[in-house]
Amino acid sequence: MLRALLLLLLFLAGCTAQKPQVDSSQVEVEELPKFYVQGVPVEGEKLEKMKLDILQAVVPFPGVTYDAINVTATKLGSGLNLKVVASSRVSEGLDVYRFYYDPASREITLKGYVLEAIPPTTRSEAISIALGSEEVQRMLSESAIAVEPAVRRILPETSAKYYAPKTLFSITWSDFERRMVISALVDLESSRVVQAWSGSG
Amino acid sequence: MLREVVRMRSGYFMAALMVLGMVVAANALSAEGIAVIEVKAPAQVGGSVDSVTKLVINPMYKNIQLKPGEEEEFRVKVKNREDRAVELVPKLQAMPFGEYMLEEDWVTISPTKAVVQKGEEQEFTIKVSVPGDAEVGSYNAQITFTNDTMPSMPYPYPRMANALTLSVNVWKPPTVIVSNNFIHDRVEAGKTYEYVVTVENRGNTTIPMKPKFGDDRGYRRCAGMYCPGELEEDWVTISAPESVKPNSRATVKISVKLPEYAKGQYEGRINLNIDDPSRPEWRRYDQMVTLSLQVWQKPSSPYEKEFTVKEEAKMLSVEVSVSEFAYQKYSTCGNPVEEPSFKVWFLDSESQEVELKPAKTVIAEAVNLGSWAQPPWEAECSAGMYTVERITYKSTYTIENPKAGTWHLYIMPEKAQKFEYTIEVE
Numbered sequence: 001m002l003r004a005l006l007l008l009l010l011f012l013a014g015c016t017a018q019k020p021q022v023d024s025s026q027v028e029v030e031e032l033p034k035f036y037v038q039g040v041p042v043e044g045e046k047l048e049k050m051k052l053d054i055l056q057a058v059v060p061f062p063g064v065t066y067d068a069i070n071v072t073a074t075k076l077g078s079g080l081n082l083k084v085v086a087s088s089r090v091s092e093g094l095d096v097y098r099f100y101y102d103p104a105s106r107e108i109t110l111k112g113y114v115l116e117a118i119p120p121t122t123r124s125e126a127i128s129i130a131l132g133s134e135e136v137q138r139m140l141s142e143s144a145i146a147v148e149p150a151v152r153r154i155l156p157e158t159s160a161k162y163y164a165p166k167t168l169f170s171i172t173w174s175d176f177e178r179r180m181v182i183s184a185l186v187d188l189e190s191s192r193v194v195q196a197w198s199g200s201g
Numbered sequence: 202m203l204r205e206v207v208r209m210r211s212g213y214f215m216a217a218l219m220v221l222g223m224v225v226a227a228n229a230l231s232a233e234g235i236a237v238i239e240v241k242a243p244a245q246v247g248g249s250v251d252s253v254t255k256l257v258i259n260p261m262y263k264n265i266q267l268k269p270g271e272e273e274e275f276r277v278k279v280k281n282r283e284d285r286a287v288e289l290v291p292k293l294q295a296m297p298f299g300e301y302m303l304e305e306d307w308v309t310i311s312p313t314k315a316v317v318q319k320g321e322e323q324e325f326t327i328k329v330s331v332p333g334d335a336e337v338g339s340y341n342a343q344i345t346f347t348n349d350t351m352p353s354m355p356y357p358y359p360r361m362a363n364a365l366t367l368s369v370n371v372w373k374p375p376t377v378i379v380s381n382n383f384i385h386d387r388v389e390a391g392k393t394y395e396y397v398v399t400v401e402n403r404g405n406t407t408i409p410m411k412p413k414f415g416d417d418r419g420y421r422r423c424a425g426m427y428c429p430g431e432l433e434e435d436w437v438t439i440s441a442p443e444s445v446k447p448n449s450r451a452t453v454k455i456s457v458k459l460p461e462y463a464k465g466q467y468e469g470r471i472n473l474n475i476d477d478p479s480r481p482e483w484r485r486y487d488q489m490v491t492l493s494l495q496v497w498q499k500p501s502s503p504y505e506k507e508f509t510v511k512e513e514a515k516m517l518s519v520e521v522s523v524s525e526f527a528y529q530k531y532s533t534c535g536n537p538v539e540e541p542s543f544k545v546w547f548l549d550s551e552s553q554e555v556e557l558k559p560a561k562t563v564i565a566e567a568v569n570l571g572s573w574a575q576p577p578w579e580a581e582c583s584a585g586m587y588t589v590e591r592i593t594y595k596s597t598y599t600i601e602n603p604k605a606g607t608w609h610l611y612i613m614p615e616k617a618q619k620f621e622y623t624i625e626v627e
Contacts, residue, residue, distance in 0.1 A: 098585055112585045121401070124380035131382065131487035132375060132480060140486075147493065148383035158582045170579050183576035191374035192266065197576040 033066040033086070039073040040080060050101060053108045054084055058097055061153055061167070063119045064088045066095070079103055091117040093151075115153035118169075122188070123151045130171040130184035133193040139182045140173065143198070149173045154185065163187065163194040253349040253362040255282035256289075264368045265329055269337075272330035277365055279325065279346055281317040289346045290314045291325055294361065296341045303342035303369055307331060310344065331371050337479065340369045373479035375487070376404035377445070383491050384455070387616070390498040391461045398453040398490055400475065402445040411474040412439045412453055432469025432492055436460065439471060455492070463496045465618075495618070503544070503613040508624050510550065510603045516627040517603040518560075521545060521612060522595040523620045541617035545598050550606025559596035567591035 035051055042050055050071075060066050066086040073080045080101040087094050093116025099108040118126075127149060130136050150172045156165040162185055172183040185195040257280040265273050281287045291310045295302045309328040317323045327344065349362035380399040388394050402408050414434050441453040453473065473488040480487075510517060523541045546556040569588045603626070614620055 096586065112583055114579075114583050114586050120380065121378070124399070124401075125375075125378050127382060128375050128378045128487045131489075137486045147491075148385055152579060154578050154582065158578055161581070162578050168578075170576060172576060172579065174574070181574045181576070183579065185576070185578055192372070195578075199574050199576070 034068045035071070036068065037071045037073065039071075040075055042073055042080070046106065049106055050082075050108065054082070054099070057099070057108060057110060058084060058086055058095065060086065060088065060095065061115070061118055061122065063122065064090045064117050066117075073101070076100065082108065086117060088117045090119050091123075093117050095153075113155065115155075116151065118151055118153060122169075126151050126169040126186045126188060127171055129186050129188070129191050130193055133184060133196060135196045136171075136182065136184045136193060139196065139198045143173075143175070143180050143182060145173045145175050145180060145182060147173060147175070159185075168194065253351060254287055254347045256280065256287070256346060256363045257282060258346065258363060258365055260365065262366045262368070263327075264370065266370045266372060267329065267331045268373060269331055269335045269371060270333040272328060274326060274328045277325050277327060277344075278322055279317065279363075280322040281319060284319055286316055286318050287347070288314065288316050289323060292345050294343050294345050294364070296343055296366070301338050301340040303340040303367060307335075307340075307369070308342070308344075308367070327367070329367070329369055331369065335371050337371050337373055340371065342367050375477065376479040377402055377408060377475050377477040377488075379473065379475075379487055379490070382487060382489065383493065385493045385495075387495045387497060388457070388459060390459050390463045390496050393456060393458040394494075396455040396457070396492070398455065398473070399450055400441075400445050400453060400473065401450045402447055404478065405447050406478070407444045407446050408478075409444045409476045410441060410451070410453075411443070412441050413472050413474055414439060414469065415471075429466035429468040429493070432457070432467045432494065434469075436463075437469065437471075437492070441473075445475070453490075455490070457492065457494065459494075459496055461498075464498045465496060467494045467496060468492065497616060497618055500614065503611040506610045506612075506622075506624070508608055508610065508626075510605050510608055510626050512605045514603050514605065514626050515601070516625075517600045517608075518597055518625045518627075519545065519599075519610060519622060520595055520597045520625070521620055521622045522593055523614075523617045524591060524593040541594060541620075542615045543596065543617070543620065544613040544615070545596070546611050547600070548609040548611070550604045550608060555600065557598040557600070560599045561595075561597040563593075563595040563597075565593040565595065567593075 032055070035055075037047065037051075054069065054071065058066070058069065066088055068087050070085045070087075072083045072085075074083075075081070080103070082097075082099040082101055084097040084099060085094055086097070095115045095117040096113065097110060097115075098112040100111050101108050130149070150170075152170045152172070154168045154170050156167060159166055159168040162168075164187075166187070166189070169186045169188060170183055171186055172181060174181040180198070180200050182198045183196070184193045185197075186192070187194050257278075259278045259280075263275060263277075265275070267273055279289055291313070293303065293305050293308050293310075307330055309330070311326050311328075315323045315325075343361055343364040343366050345361045345364045347363045351360045351362045378401040380401070381397070384396050384398075386394065386396075400410065414437050436458055438456040438458070439453060440456075442451050445451040453471075455471065469492045471490040471492065473490060475488050477488070521543050523543075525541070545559075546554060549555055567590045569590050575583070610622075610624060612620070612622060
């Protein structure tokens, strides 16, 4: 909420990429990420609103700050498909979001995401919890998969369908051609695997 | 499947024939006055099915996961299917199998007894309280509602007929967090590589650690012609402190010295042997570090191909390509993975060396929408997102108006385990 209010103030002040002149002893202001837009040209007020909406919609994992946000706009029906790639110095992984921009309402809607910008310690902890599950271990040993897993943040809207409306982590191992995939849905708060899944293509 | 069934049936048939044959033979022997040894059927353990009180227990299995000091309550409904009133006395009993018996004082059942009328249902509340000093592990027991037993051939103990199986997993959050359980890298034969595994101790006590190479318990060994080679113990040196102090991190350094003859894919495992109090010994899978190395051997000489250029050829073009899985582009521990490249040159029909730079380079990717073989929670949120699975690098070398005659093509690969090429003469 504070972040949204702050962003709105910044927008109204017309200085979305600069630190505002505020008393730093009272409010700690985050430095905004560098924002790049390419593809279908979006300009003026429409662009500013879109930037603001994206900045409010993309929330990094605690401990991660986005340094740069790259938006690629492509035409999709009457609107725009926005691929938003957010990067951070803290993590090798990127957070990738896909939004649909409706020109009539000038609103963006989140359509998909793959979020891998996770601090290394959190990533290791999530893998460690997944590996501690007997079920996951059984699946791994049966498949003989022994590769680095992908760790992805799952947003509460999605998690609600599989466990509870909270941030979870998906730890996924796949063999070289993704013919065999093993995944664990991990709740970091309770340090447990809430669901395990295996499948083959 | 059908073949299996037929095989099984024929097996039974053969067994039946053998038994029949033995009976016939025994009778024949008996008729001849030779003593027949009477073989008694094994005694039936447990009561008969007809004498069992008919109850419906819901649920019949309950698994609870609790930390030491936690408690959980659940309800079980027992319906009387008999034509008479039945007295139910729930009791905690040991499982026929199982390492840890659930302690009796961890479980409270209320009411302690109940008389249930014909067709009626009784609800029991079962509370499981795990003491604060309980050890992590899997504790099992059954809660029986009657003393009825069922025949349990071929096992030598009775099976309780009206029972709920209760399984309690006592767990603790991991005290030890290991970073880099899976080390994957593309390396060169004859060189030495260093990898670092970080072990974080979040507990309040010092935790001993004794890494050992080659301990792969719990893992199925790969079988078949496409399996990686086993990393030799002599190639690997591990240096680590003997313990990890509370609330601190320790680093395990793994050095891999690859011999000149190493080639292809190798895999090996290191057991960190950390005495983590939050995990029972048989569940310390996260202490295994897998080393997966793709060893590239720099060839001593280039690949050579002789070919003919016809008279009045206008163009000679050679395309060299290498394809790799996207995952091969990344390595753990921050070692940069270089893109494959080639040095390409020719000897023309007059044995003159012709060195060329690529006239055209192409990068091609195989992209997957990820709609299959994905866990449901990822499939849903990543709908419409693309995943690069395979990357192909192509370079084309061209020579206009090549001289007619016998040419030689030379390709020296760099960081490429395999490649393809085409020679086109127009």
